Amino acid sequence: MSKPADLVQGTLDLLLLKILALQPLHGWAISLRLRSISNEVLQVSEGSLYPALHKLEQEGWIKAEWKQTENNRKAKFYSLTRLGRRQLETESANWQRLSSAISHVVQLSEA
């Protein structure tokens, strides 16, 4: 997997959970959304998107369903499960703690 300056380990999971918390989406739509919401700062290789999705599915955090798209094609839509919602809460809390701690440290060193 390409290791972009992009993503701290595990943040991709957090991003995916967050995106899916807003609405159920299929893989292609998720990749578009990832690109747009992070202003192209976070480069998620499309290659690593699907393994990550499947991993989340196997963890029981998201579930998949085949549904019609607006263009009348069948696509695999992912949505959050109850477990996923709980996981999202803990992970975002962790992330808040971590990022505030890091920015705190970074500001210290500049002072």
Added chain:
Amino acid sequence: MRPEHWFFTVPLRIRSIFRRRRVETELDEELRFHLEHKIEEGVEAGLTPEEARRRAFLAMGGLDQRKEEIRDARRIHWLTDFVDDVRYASRSLRRSPGLTAFIVITIALGVGMTATPLSMLDALIFRPYPVPRPGEVVTLVSTSRDNPFDSFSFREYLDIRDHVKSYVGVVAHTALMTVGFSPRPVEIPRIRGALLVSGNFFRALEVEPRIGRGFRDDEDRVPGRDPVVVLGSEFWKSEFVSDPSVVGRTIRLNGRDFTVIGVGPEGFTSLYIFDRPDFYVPLAMAGSFTTNPKKSFFSDRDDRELTVRGRLRRGMRLGDARGELELLGRDFAREYPATNRERGAAVRTMLETRTQPGDANWKFAVIFTTLAFVVLLVACTNAAGLLLARARARTREIAVRLAIGAGRFRLVRLLLTESLVLALLGGICGVAVGYVGIAALQTFSIPAEIPVRIPFRMDARVLTASLGFSILSALFCGLFPAFQSTRVDLVNGLKAADQGPNGRRRLWGRNALVVAQVAMSLMLLAASFVMYRGFQRSLSEGLDFATEAKDHVLLARFDPRLVQYDTERTQRFYQQLVERVREKPGVWSAALTQNPPLGLEGWDMVTFVPENFEMPRDRDVLASRADTVDEGYFETIGVPILRGRGFRSSDDSGAPRVAVVNEHFAQHYWPGADALGKRFRLGGRAGEPVEVVGVAQNIHYGDTFSGRTDFLYMPVAQHPVARLVLMVRSDGDALQLLDPIQDVVRSLDPNMPMLRTMSYAELYRYSVVVGPGVAIKLVGTLGAVALLLAIAGLYGLVSYNVSRRTREIGIRMAIGARPRDVLRLVMGRGLALVAIGTVFGIAMGFGVERAMNSMLFHAGGTDLLVYAVVVPTMVLVTMLAAWVPARRAARIAPTLALRYE
């Protein structure tokens, strides 16, 4: 993980396993959907379709790799890999059918040889009692110096039941008793087996009857008041064709009417594995059954006929229960010194009860199982050797796999899967082999009055154990070859087809295998020979009488109590019986005994104090086996009286008490003196004096394994016994006396059952020929199979070496080596290994011989003949196994050999 988590994940895993293809198609579709959109996007941005397509795939970063990653995410890799491995293994094993068949047969023999002894071991030692929570059930025993597993008397049982607190319930039951059964009062009774049990028996063991009810406590209170009976389940099926309306009906047992109140639970027989009672009757009815006539069952504290069992309370510690009963045993000894002096009480677990030091059966099963495991070990080493050879021949294949990136662990797994497939195939065939062995054991019939059930069977337990052992053997024989063959030098491995690691180490493993094989087979052969010789030795003495008597003596057992005779009437019956039988033409002599020599019922133990004999300081009385016989006994069975006289009809209840002892007894207590005229006191120091009037020759009394023992004969007229065997000796064939004797019995009492009628030859055959024969055959088969395996192993090793060195041999011969040199070259190593193995084997043989002698035959020393036969046989046979392929090597034409490869 939380269960909630499984709610989502388990269905997914199951889907990934069983709908594998569907899941794959969905994955393809999902990725295609993505790619199509990506391409569309590219085209819209102005790229050519081809370029857009190329970029789309590029963005994915290797489609197949991604798919693999996704498959990994499913977490069923271990399984799919395993399935693939099994598929691959079966394919590659099919390619070498000869080798596969050989390994499968080898393992099948090994596993099959263990299945039979395992079924014996399970039945005799490990199979739990057929009751719920069998681990809680323990046996309470009375202990004395001579018998640490003695029974309790009825009175003692009551005291124990009322005083101990460690148990939910304490039950008592007798040994299986013969009983005369007639479904209707008019019918002549048939012989069946009954168990007298305490009223709480079914309740405490938690095996409630399937129909009707068990006993109520009040049905066990008053002697003789409540004639109720619970039928054994199997008996109910065969005798009453499973008719549920049997409850409430009346049947007749020993001449008394009993009301059927229930049918015992399916599958429950008794806690003793050989018994299959047809009736369960409350202890209070003991008066109608054959208890010890010299004692009073309900009042004598030393009429010890009850096996007492307890179900421990939940959470009760065994140690506490033991302590409690030991205390009670000490109380007994203090309160009742007359009957309980030198006696204690102890709690025994199931395992302890089943492995009593006096019982030979379980010891035999242990020895047999151990030897069978050695055979399995030999089989495994054989299979390991072959797998090693095979792995080496596949060096190139393995090197290629390693070179293109297969992990070593992954390869080891593949190779282990191969041996697992082999071992399981072998295991399944082995179960079939074992089944045949167990079926053979079951045909073994014991000439007892009540059919004895042979508890050995191929059940789920034995099956699981057998398959378990084949999996273990797969690990054992596959692990080493797998690790060794995946440690390949890649460069050399790719060059040559057949390359092992260099240096001495590569041979070390195989050499060790051969040495182990030779040693173990030699030990097994020695063991089977020791067994054979042991039986031969114990059967060679004291059986002269039997070889003469077997075709001329007829046996018939009687128990007049079955038809309600009292002591006096019983004595008159026997007297008339013998008198009238003696008058019949063709009868040479007739006699009464409690148990014929070699008979199946145990001997009475009699306690006594010899006069003028210095007693060991710590004992009050001595004990000896004894038989009660009449005046015709010694003549009829053919045991010579060496000094003094046998019994006379004048030795009746009014005359002074007399006895005949055997030589061993005489020498034991009056060494160097004449035993005639010496006296001992029966029962104790104050007992009635008995004078020795004769010394009889030592004979073989019964138990095949027992050595020489003391033996005492007493006249039946002075010690009346109800249950006796009539022995009749004819001039010609014993069986021709059957009809005349039946006529006599009928003329005396048409209702009197003849319990078991057979010629002495039948007993002889069972005790002397068949019983030991089975044991010898079992161990002999093990030895033979081990030898066969060792031959195959050595043959395989040498021929494999020859095939590896064909080229080298060709060169040697081309430059002038003679066939003899080649022979020496090839065989030399094999013979050295055989020699080392033989040395180890002899050492192991000594060990096994010592163990078997001390456990079974009570003999010491080393039987040199065993090794004089076994060692040369072994050496000769293994030399032959090495010679055949070696000779083939010596005949290789150099031109052919050099063209090889």
